[in-house]
Amino acid sequence: MKCPGQDTLYWKPGAIYEVPCPECCASVEFFKDDTARKCPKCGHRFVNPNLDFGCAAYCQYAEQCIGTLPEEFLLQKEDLLKDRVAIEMKRYFRGDFKRIGHATRVARYAERIGRAEGSNPAVVLCAAYLHDIGIVEAEKKYGSSEARYQEQEGPAVARDILERLGAKPPLVEEVCDIVGHHHHPRETETLNFKVLYDADWIANLEDRKKENGLTSEKVESIVNEKFLTESGRAEARKTLL
Template identity: 70%
Template sequence: MKCPGQDTQYWNKDAIYEVRCPECGKDVEFFKDDTARKCEHCGHRFANPKMDFGCAAYCKYAKQCVGDLAPELLAGQDNLLKDRVAVEMKRYFKRDFRRIGHATRVARYAERIAQTEGGDMAIILSAAYLHDIGIHEAERKHNSSGAVYQEQEGPPIARQILEKLGARADLIEEVCDIVGHHHHPRPEETLNFKVLYDADLITNLEEQHKEKPIAPEKLARLLQKAFLTPAGRKEAEGVLLN
């Protein structure tokens, strides 16, 4: 079945219109299903400002449905993906509000760190929401929530969630790799991993500190040596020293 929004039999006279080029101001003719067009006057290619991308912002069949996607839409897909990953994480954990809260705080700190350090926000936040997704299986299979078991059980579940959401293949692979060793940095790590690691460390230390205050000397050593990014260390100081 063809998407009704893209089927010309449902179109009317408003399906074709002109839009001013943002670069030169000349009119460019658009059909309602054009995701982007190039201005014949100056050569600038820009997204269709009147197109309601709707489901195309997350549907894995969007490219087949509406053709090549404009950069703005591709960015929108990644931006929406992290929100949908958060929803799936909450569905998976159900009433385990402790784990939901932990993942949400990790994502919040990761976003703050990434705003300074950089990295791929879609990968970072997807990994943040899914980094502990294997904990229930670890407890069920191994009677333990230990890091090694989380890392063992997490990637298949993360992959299943991301594939269900139609995430791009390279994102799925990197997120699953991060989930699979998020407690154990390798000698050489990606920036995306470092941001996630620091965000998770901040959250773990914050939770530990609330349950049993960490001695100032030990906390100072951790802040100096344990973090992988300058922004992560700065964020930790703001959270833990205040």
């Protein structure tokens, strides 16, 4: 049985369309499930700009379903995974909007810092969405959301989510490692960890500032002492000061 999105029986008007070649502007006809086509005029091969790669980011049968995936898509595939991870994080926390909001803000700051530092966006953003995922189990088992319990329980939950979404083993291992010690940097750390760590500090300081009026002097002191990247410090000052 074909995926309904790829079965021509379910296609609607507009499933076959023309796209201008990015090299010579000649019209190239695409079926909606074509991954890529070659321009008949200049020979340039390019990815179908209207193809929905959403399911292919996590479906283990994607290659059999839509054919050999083009190189351009493979470069984007892990980045698309973060969107599925964000959805799973929200499902896991259910109605806990405070924790969903915190993870979302950490991801936003991590994306900015990571872009400036040149980190791996797939690892950083998956770790950002999942860094506190151990809180639920920690509260069940120990009646506490203390950092050490979060770090103890988080990797197993994160691993289950990532593996269900078809993430590659190296990404799973790195994200789980970050989740397992995200409050406690080691003597030597990866850039991806540093970006997540600084982003989490910004979100936490933001909360503390709202709750108890943390002074600008105290914020500056923490930023100088605790942060691990220059881009993280710059983002913190921009956001908090």
